[in-house]
Every structure is written in C-alpha cells, then in structure tokens.
Amino acid sequence: MKPVKWGVLGAAKFAREHMARAIHAAEGAEFYAIATSSEDKAAPFQAFQPNLKVFTDYDQLLADPDIDAVYIPLPNHLHVEWTIKALEAGKHVLCEKPIAMGEAEFDRLIAARDSSGKFAAEAFMIAHHPQFTRAKEVLQSGVLGDLVLVDTVFSFNNGADKDNIRNRPETAGGALGDIGVYAFGSVRLVTGEEPVQIRAANIRRENGVDVFSQTLAEFPSFDYQGTVSMRMANRQHLTFHGTKGHMTLSAPYNAGVYDIAELTVEAPAMERHVERWPAVNHYVLQVQNFCATVREGAEYPVPLEFSRGTQAMTDMVIDKEHKA
Structure with a gap:
C-alpha cells in the first residue's frame, strides 16, 4: 500500500x-x-x-x-x-x-x-499513548472503587516571551486553548463522561489573554478540579481518586519531553503498581x-465529535467566568 x-x-x-x-x-x-x-x-x-x-x-x-x-x-x-x-x-x-x-x-x-x-x-496526541489506554482499563476494572475526584495540573512559564503566539490576543492565545485542551480532554477521554456544570472558574488574564485558570466541575459520577497556567513552573500530573484507591499519570501531556510516561496505582487490590513507557513517541x-x-478506515480514537466536547467544556468555563 x-x-x-x-x-x-x-x-x-x-x-x-x-x-x-x-x-x-x-x-x-x-x-x-x-x-x-x-x-x-x-x-x-x-x-x-x-x-x-x-x-x-x-x-x-x-x-x-x-x-x-x-x-x-x-x-x-x-x-x-x-x-x-x-x-x-x-x-x-x-x-x-x-x-x-x-x-x-x-x-x-x-x-x-x-x-x-x-x-x-x-x-490530540495523548489519546494515542498507551498510558491512556491503560488508564481507561484500570478505571474500568473497578480496582479504584467508585471514582470521586479527578485532579490535574498542567503548567509552564513563558511570561518572558511576550511575542509568543500563546501570549497574544490577536493570535487567539491563552492557556485554556493551548493546554486546557489536555486537562479537559484527558478527563473526558479516560472516564467517558461529560461535565454537568462548572461550579467555579478562577481565571487571570494579562493583555487580554488567560494565563492562569482553576476550574471546579461536576461530572455525572465524580468531581473535577484542574489548573492550567502559563505563569507557573513546569508541572504535570493527572490523578483519578476513588473510594478504594488512586491512579496517577506523572507525565500525561508531554510524555518523553516533560518526563517518562509513568502510571502508578495505589490500591489494596494491586498494592503499589507502576507501569512505565520510556520509549513511546505518541506523535508517531x-x-x-x-x-x-485514511487508508484502511480504521476507527480513530478522537474524531472531531470528541474534540467538540472538549471545546464545549472550555466554553462552559469561559461562560462561568463571565457570569461570576
């Protein structure tokens, strides 16, 4: 072919x-x-x-x-x-x-x-990384019990780079559009659920661009809290916390660049279980x-309909900011 x-x-x-x-x-x-x-x-x-x-x-x-x-x-x-x-x-x-x-x-x-x-x-390259396939399997296995809270942080600091397109309103910059996609999309990807409401949206702006945001959201079966920022030191983590255990992805968004992709489960049924993917390139x-x-008609994990759901959550957060 x-x-x-x-x-x-x-x-x-x-x-x-x-x-x-x-x-x-x-x-x-x-x-x-x-x-x-x-x-x-x-x-x-x-x-x-x-x-x-x-x-x-x-x-x-x-x-x-x-x-x-x-x-x-x-x-x-x-x-x-x-x-x-x-x-x-x-x-x-x-x-x-x-x-x-x-x-x-x-x-x-x-x-x-x-x-x-x-x-x-x-x-949305993270959907192609095996750590997310594994995260869905662990969550669906029930080893964590009932999911209570999903917590995530994605941050870096580009404050000194004023010409960066992420810092310019005329190029539709901002942390929510650039990395909020990962924070919101990852929780939707693993859980398969959509937000019911945004309870709080704390957003800080510079030059008309959002540079920091904290979001509290309600999903059908759990709560979500997430922070994305372009004014904080580099940090990434994603945790799913249930009634019987918790699972953390230590480099969920820039695997291989920020750190080695690692998934850790701490639960009585698995004790402390760690899986690592040191050589996977999710871009490839x-x-x-x-x-x-394109060639075989294979099912694609994140079609436009999935991406639409992530944008819908982003719109809900911005709408909550305007109503605050």
Whole structure:
C-alpha cells in the first residue's frame, strides 16, 4: 500500500521539533512537502528530509495533486479557515489544537469534513499513548472503587516571551486553548463522561489573554478540579481518586519531553503498581493511526465529535467566568 503523502502548512517550531519528524518516522507516511513564506525556514526540515518539496504559498501546496494529507500547525485563529480550505482542496487534515475557538465552529468543520469525503481531526496526541489506554482499563476494572475526584495540573512559564503566539490576543492565545485542551480532554477521554456544570472558574488574564485558570466541575459520577497556567513552573500530573484507591499519570501531556510516561496505582487490590513507557513517541503513533484511518478506515480514537466536547467544556468555563 502506498504511503500517505503529507504536506505541512508553515514552518512552526513545534512542527520542526516534533510533528514533521513524527510524519517522517511514521510507518505508512511520507513527509513530502512544506509551505513556508521563506525557503530559508525550510532548511531545518530539509536537514532530515533532503527530498522535501518546498512551496512558498499555502494554496500552492494544497493544489499539489500528489499530497494526500495536510498537517496544520498555524496560529490558533487560522485553524478553522485552513482546515476547511484543505478539505475543500481534497486533502485529509490533521490540525493542531485547539482546532476551533468555540463549539459552534465545529458545525462548519464537521460539515466540510462530511461534504469533502475526507478525514479531519484535531492533533490530540495523548489519546494515542498507551498510558491512556491503560488508564481507561484500570478505571474500568473497578480496582479504584467508585471514582470521586479527578485532579490535574498542567503548567509552564513563558511570561518572558511576550511575542509568543500563546501570549497574544490577536493570535487567539491563552492557556485554556493551548493546554486546557489536555486537562479537559484527558478527563473526558479516560472516564467517558461529560461535565454537568462548572461550579467555579478562577481565571487571570494579562493583555487580554488567560494565563492562569482553576476550574471546579461536576461530572455525572465524580468531581473535577484542574489548573492550567502559563505563569507557573513546569508541572504535570493527572490523578483519578476513588473510594478504594488512586491512579496517577506523572507525565500525561508531554510524555518523553516533560518526563517518562509513568502510571502508578495505589490500591489494596494491586498494592503499589507502576507501569512505565520510556520509549513511546505518541506523535508517531498519532500519525500512524491517522494514516490507518485514511487508508484502511480504521476507527480513530478522537474524531472531531470528541474534540467538540472538549471545546464545549472550555466554553462552559469561559461562560462561568463571565457570569461570576
């Protein structure tokens, strides 16, 4: 079977360091082309893919009939526009998160996906990591008892980098859009539940961008408390606390970068049980699963409908802030 030929829109740092390399390494994929405003920006990509085709215009890349799929790492406010353009050009699309800035925008995305006959998804790579598959298995086994509380923190400090797109309102920056996707999406992914209400939303802003937020939420069978921040030292953890035990993921969101992915269960039925995944690259797994869906029709763990639910929770948090 021929590999899926990929084009990348933009020479973003994240694409250069992670996703373009993942496409290049993934089975069933070929990193074929990049579009960037300057050919000089393509040089670091050509260093590991010498045969890379380079365009200086996004539309030219989309017009190339040899390209099957497009990865979009553009600033957040451009995601919906270019995802739809790529679908209309007959390309499958993997777009960085958040793929949209409001739940209502998913109507356009899903309609464009369905009418094009192509596949589109948000790049929610953690869903492809085996630590999350295992977390769901442990929770469903009942070893933790009844789930009472899910607690998570995801933080880093980019306060000194004022030009970073995450710190700029005109590029739809903010911690909720950038990393709240992981905090909210991870709890939905593992539990399969949706929030009933947001009890509290404590959000701090700088220059019109949210840089810190604490969320208290009620789910049908448990409570949630989560913090995301772009003004705190690096920290990641995700804990599921039940009536009989608890389970913690120590590097849930940047496994292999923040730390080694590790899942720890402390419960009478398992005593203290630790599982580790030191060599798994969830970016590569994400690309391979995407290609399998495109070529074989394999079920994809996080379609647009899943991503819509995460955005709906984000919208609920912002709405609660405005009503406070």
